[in-house]
Amino acid sequence: MRPLFALIKREFTAYFLSPVAYVTLAVFLLVTGHLFYLVLTGLTKPGSSGIEYPMQALLGDEKFWLVFLFIPPLLTMRLLAEERGTGTLESLLTSPIRDWQVVAGKFIGACLFYFVLWLPTLLYVPILTDMTFPGWNPKTWSFGIDPYPVLTSYLGVLLAGGMFLGIGLFVSSLVKSQLVAAMISMVVSLVFVLAAFWRPDLDSGSLTYRLIYFISVPEHFRRDFSRGIIDSRHLILYGSITLFTLFLTVRSLESRRLRA
Amino acid sequence: MIVVENLVKYYGEYQAVRGVSFEVPKGRVVGFLGPNGAGKSTTMRCLAGFLTASSGSARIAGYDVFSDPIRARRQIGYMPESCPLYPEMRVTEYLKFRAGLKGLGWRERRKRMDYVLEKCWLKDVKRQLVGTLSKGYRQRVGLADALLADPPVLILDEPTAGLDPTQIRETRKLIRELGQEHTMLLSTHILSEVEMAADTVIIIYQGQVVENGSLEEVRKKHKNQSLEDIFVRLTGQEGI
Numbered sequence: 001m002r003p004l005f006a007l008i009k010r011e012f013t014a015y016f017l018s019p020v021a022y023v024t025l026a027v028f029l030l031v032t033g034h035l036f037y038l039v040l041t042g043l044t045k046p047g048s049s050g051i052e053y054p055m056q057a058l059l060g061d062e063k064f065w066l067v068f069l070f071i072p073p074l075l076t077m078r079l080l081a082e083e084r085g086t087g088t089l090e091s092l093l094t095s096p097i098r099d100w101q102v103v104a105g106k107f108i109g110a111c112l113f114y115f116v117l118w119l120p121t122l123l124y125v126p127i128l129t130d131m132t133f134p135g136w137n138p139k140t141w142s143f144g145i146d147p148y149p150v151l152t153s154y155l156g157v158l159l160a161g162g163m164f165l166g167i168g169l170f171v172s173s174l175v176k177s178q179l180v181a182a183m184i185s186m187v188v189s190l191v192f193v194l195a196a197f198w199r200p201d202l203d204s205g206s207l208t209y210r211l212i213y214f215i216s217v218p219e220h221f222r223r224d225f226s227r228g229i230i231d232s233r234h235l236i237l238y239g240s241i242t243l244f245t246l247f248l249t250v251r252s253l254e255s256r257r258l259r260a
Numbered sequence: 261m262i263v264v265e266n267l268v269k270y271y272g273e274y275q276a277v278r279g280v281s282f283e284v285p286k287g288r289v290v291g292f293l294g295p296n297g298a299g300k301s302t303t304m305r306c307l308a309g310f311l312t313a314s315s316g317s318a319r320i321a322g323y324d325v326f327s328d329p330i331r332a333r334r335q336i337g338y339m340p341e342s343c344p345l346y347p348e349m350r351v352t353e354y355l356k357f358r359a360g361l362k363g364l365g366w367r368e369r370r371k372r373m374d375y376v377l378e379k380c381w382l383k384d385v386k387r388q389l390v391g392t393l394s395k396g397y398r399q400r401v402g403l404a405d406a407l408l409a410d411p412p413v414l415i416l417d418e419p420t421a422g423l424d425p426t427q428i429r430e431t432r433k434l435i436r437e438l439g440q441e442h443t444m445l446l447s448t449h450i451l452s453e454v455e456m457a458a459d460t461v462i463i464i465y466q467g468q469v470v471e472n473g474s475l476e477e478v479r480k481k482h483k484n485q486s487l488e489d490i491f492v493r494l495t496g497q498e499g500i
Contacts, residue, residue: 006360017348087344091405094308094340095361096333257312259271 003097004105011079011109021113024074028117031067032058036124043128053227054128054145055153060222065193069186072161075113076168077182079106080249085176089256099253103169103246110165118157125150149228156225159238160217164189166245173252192217261286261413261443262307267316269302276302278467279316284460286412289439291454292447294464295495300447301341303464304417307445308338320413334362337406337442341417343399347391351382351401354390355408362409376404379434396427403434414438416446420453432457451487461487465495 015021035058042051051057058064083089092102125131130144168185175181196218202209213219220234262284269277277299284290294300305311307318309329318325323332346354355376359369377383380400385393390401399419406414419435420428428450435457438444448454454461454475461478463471471478471494475487482490 002363002365003361006357009360010357014346014348087340087342088346090305090310090340091338091344091358092361094310094333094336094338095358096330096363097361098330257310 003095004101007097007102007105008108008112011106012112014078014109015075015113018078020074020078024071025117027067028071029120031064032121032124035061035064036121036128039128053149055149055226056222058128058226059153059157060218060226062196062218065196065218069189069193071117072114072164072189073168073171073182073185075110076165076172076185077178078172079110079169080172080253081175081178081181085178093253093257100250102253103249107165107169107246107249110169111162114161114165115158118154146228149226152225152228152230153221155230156221156234159235159242160220162242163192163238163245166242166249170245170249170252173249173256191215195219196222261288261321262445263319264303264307265317267303267306267318268314269299269306269311270314276467277306277313280464280467280469281316282462282469282472284443284445286443288460289435289444289458290446290460290462291458292445292462292464293449293451293454293491294447296449298464298495299467300464301417304338304415304445304447305340308336308340308415309333310340334409335411335413337409337411337414339402339406339414339416339419342421343402345390345398345401347389349390351386351388351390351393352377354401355404358405359408364409372408372410376407379407380404381430395422396424399423399427399431403431407438412443414442414444414446416444418447418449420448420450428453451491455487463491463494470494 039051039054039057042057043054053060080089083092093099097105125147126133128145129147129150131147132142132144134140164185167188168181171185171188172178172181175184192215195212195216198212199209199216199219202212214233214237220231223229224231224234262282264283265281267277267280268275280299280303292300292304302311306313307320307325309325309332312326320332321335323335325332349357352373355373356369359372364372377386380403382397382400382404385397390398393401399422403416403419406416416435420431423431432453435444435446439457439459446458458475460474461471462469471490473481478490479485479487482493485493
């Protein structure tokens with residue numbers, strides 16, 4: 001297990017040695033910060049135009065997913081494409097580490113950075129849920145608004161993120177250029193986001209809508225996660241696509257040894 | 261220590277290595293010679309486990325590199341051609357990472373790191389970013405990495421390529437020193453290097469072994485010609 005931990009550590013710290021990480025963090029905070037501001041304005045507005053579910057306004061919105069689309073590819077593009085491009089893959093694959101450990105190490109490293117990306121947004125939670133802290137004892141804390149939609153939203157965000165990172169990692173194993181890796185993984189990820197943009201034109205009872213609902217991540221958040229519902233279909237989709245792309249990445253590394 | 265039997269490697273339709281067989285007994289330093297594109301790097305990559313051979317087998321210290329890759333790779337210190345490194349890491353960070361990959365515990369790691377930093381003259385630059393190092397120093401970092409886990413077998417692909425004469429002399433001295441403890445397979449274009457550092461030569465041409473033996477044997481067989489003449493004659497490039 002020691003080689004795996006060494007690799008996770010290196011992949012995670014490598015993010016902080018390049019400007020990409022800081023730019024991603026800044027852009028991401030800017031976008032979530034702006035959405036937070038919009039939600040607060042909506043929540044504090046008097047009258048009937050307020051917001052029913054705060055998390056829905058944050059994560060159920062297509063605008064958020066349009067920006068989010070760029071984040072996982074930026075995190076995964078360098079993972080394997082860079083190593084192939086500069087040739088360091090050779091020293092990595094000739095050290096005593098199994099291919100699945102290489103893939104797992106890189107994936108976990110990327111996931112850890114993705115968690116860090118979301119970490120600052122936890123500051124919004126006490127405000128969004130109208131939390132009161134009378135003392136240090138957690139039992140005395142109370143929420144003005146139901147806190148469970150927040151929990152389910154974070155669960156959804158972490159698992160959906162894993163899926164997008166898995167897709168990005170697989171694409172990164174196929175090409176040598178980081179730019180190409182980022183662009184292809186964005187196009188593939190678009191499949192899981194795009195459908196939400198058609199929603200206004202679709203009859204929500206139609207077969208087409210019910211079919212695209214299965215793979216449309218923003219819809220999962222708008223209808224379920226942000227309202228405190230955990231629908232196992234979504235979790236199974238995210239989990240199975242993550243595992244499948246990781247499996248394909250291991251295979252892709254193996255085939256690299258056979259070809260050239 | 262190294263046993264290669266009938267190794268064949270295809271790149272698509274092109275056969276880069278065509279049935280290479282040789283054996284390197286323990287404690288030998290073998291110069292692996294051949295013109296560009298003869299299949300040296302491909303053979304070495306198959307041995308190090310970066311490529312899987314199309315057919316044939318290779319064993320390092322008794323472990324098959326295809327069926328028991330992890331244990332075979334533990335026996336090898338491999339330095340790839342042109343020595344790719346992560347430019348954004350410091351020398352010590354890089355070596356620590358590599359030590360982790362090779363499964364060294366922290367106590368062992370500290371001991372080995374001191375040793376390789378000393379041995380490869382990296383003490384002065386150990387805090388420097390790898391990306392800011394000159395070619396010669398980078399080459400030494402690669403060598404330090406190969407030595408890190410104290411493997412019985414060293415496979416070095418052109419360790420002196422791109423170095424200046426002083427650095428070549430230093431590296432050669434180091435190789436000779438290391439040759440006393442490690443079994444070594446080193447590829448090079450500089451023939452005088454083989455004469456100074458190695459005791460056995462393997463000449464490979466168009467993916468096949470054309471000469472294999474100790475330096476004296478090979479010289480005697482070719483009527484005491486210089487290694488350069490032998491090389492040119494065997495690789496069919498005379499008169500060019």
